[in-house]
Amino acid sequence: MHVKVVCVGGGPAGLYLAILLKRQNPSHDITVHERDPEGSTYGWGVTYWRGLLDRLQEHDPESARAVEEHSVRWNEGVAHVRDLAARHHGDEGFGIGRHRLLELLAGRARALGVRLEYRSDIGEPPAGADLVVAADGVHSALRTRRAEHFGTRTSSGRNHYIWLGTTKVFDAFTFAFTETAHGWIWAYGYGYGDGHSTCVVECSPETFTGLGLDRADRAEGLVLLEKLFAGVLDGHPLIARPGASWLTFRTLTNRTWHHGNLVLLGDAAHTTHYSIGAGTTLALEDAMCLAGALREHAALPDALAAYERRRQAELLSVQSAARYSAQWYENLPRYIHLPPHRMFALLGQRHSPLLPYVPPQLYYGLDRAAGRLEALRRLKRWLGPRAARALHARSTARRD
Structure with missing residues (x-):
């Protein structure tokens, strides 16, 4: 079915949604409006992890290859405390400049036939669109005008x-x-x-x-x-980029994410504290989910309701992790005087709901013990089938 989609906001979420919808149906009429000039962006680099790259590959291999080619990667973390340092080998992480990411997604969207309108500030849903996507960030004008309907709530962090x-x-x-x-x-x-x-x-x-x-x-x-x-x-x-200033982080949530043919995407719908490095990933996953819901449901109200249900459910654990992560840093004196390797270990555990209530040294010891126990469990699971086959082989040899 041919539909007219207007996306307000030319960030990663809006551009990637446009790409996915054009791939699903090249006849869709899709326009992305961005209030800033092309090539201008706030921020520096963004982070993501291997799991996101795998999902990008599933949804659009061409843009996934371009993103990976222009990313740097690491698999270690290092914590410097005074003159001491601790280094830890971890999951593979990636960094890409926000400007480069937007450039790659914009180029891919244009190649697929998406219209990109820069210096285009839209404060009200345009008439004639079948679907209007508010991907205009945490200060979304489209959402703010209907804040009571969306049930918008914000809270500011301490730091x-x-x-x-x-x-x-x-x-x-x-x-x-x-x-x-x-x-x-x-x-x-x-x-x-x-x-x-x-x-x-x-x-x-x-x-x-x-x-x-x-x-x-x-x-x-x-x-x-x-x-x-x-x-x-x-x-x-x-x-510092022009306009850079000290802020306190605003956590934003919405009770509902759609109103008529208007739907929220990315930071317009939700924010999570920067210390978990998930903002761009979550925005792109929103786009994947919304595109999937629009493909699976013929009726727009059903598609938007399915998108909202799924993403709100998926975000619960991430939002919880972000809250505990922010609180860990707000209570840094509780942990900072531990030996660096122990402090770094608890830094990696900062998403735990138990950590604020257990003495740090005790938590570290319990976590180490649990890790050893899990290692033993994995060893037993690995040895179990092999031991069974060996016993079976011996038994068969004796019968022979």
Whole structure:
């Protein structure tokens, strides 16, 4: 069935949905409206993991290959605490510049026949569209005008953070914790290509005001942060994009995600704390789910209802993990004085709902014991069939 789709917002979610819908039916009339000029974007690099790449490959192999080719990868994490460091081998992670990701998706969408309209700011659903997709971010104008219907709720985190870049190319996903006279301040760093890395800096409100970051201008603030993280920056500068400022993270949820022919996608529908590195992944998964629901259900209300049910259910565990992750950093003094390898181990466990209620040293010991027990279980599962075959072979040999 031929449908007219208007997508408001040219971020990863909106562009990828347009790609998937055009692949499903090339006759669909699809336009993506983006209020900013083409090639302009906020942010630096984004992270994702192998699981997302596998799903991209399933849905559109061509764009998946392009994304992978332009990504950097790592399989280690390193935590710097004062002058000590701990390195941990983990899952394969990827980083790609947000600008490059949008460029690749926009190129793929155009090649499939999607119209891309830049400098096009739409505040109301356009007439004549069968489906209007609000993919216009956390401050979505389309959603805000109907906030009461959507049941929009926002809550702000306690800590302050700022999204920066650097020419220091980190070889692993890097955590750096620095102690000051006013408390701890820390950074998350990861490479994403073109000789740059993302560097997100975070601290408590007390540290923020104690260091004078609330009063410093941009240049003064960057100089101070470069001194505080000199140990991991190796002389490289920190870079702020125009308009970059210190923020507190806003967690956004909506009771429902659709209204008539209008549906929410990506950050317009939900946000999760940046410390779990899942924002772009979740937005792309929204697009996959919505495209699938539109393919499986002929009636638009049924498709939008199915999309909402599935994605809200899938997000429950992720949103819980994000809340506990944010709280871990908000309660950093509880963990920071452990030996670095133990602190890093609990950093990896920060999504656990039990961790805030169990003494950190005890939790670490229990987690290690549980890990050894699970290793024994895996060994038994591996040995079980082999032992059975060996016994069966001996029994058969004796009968012979």
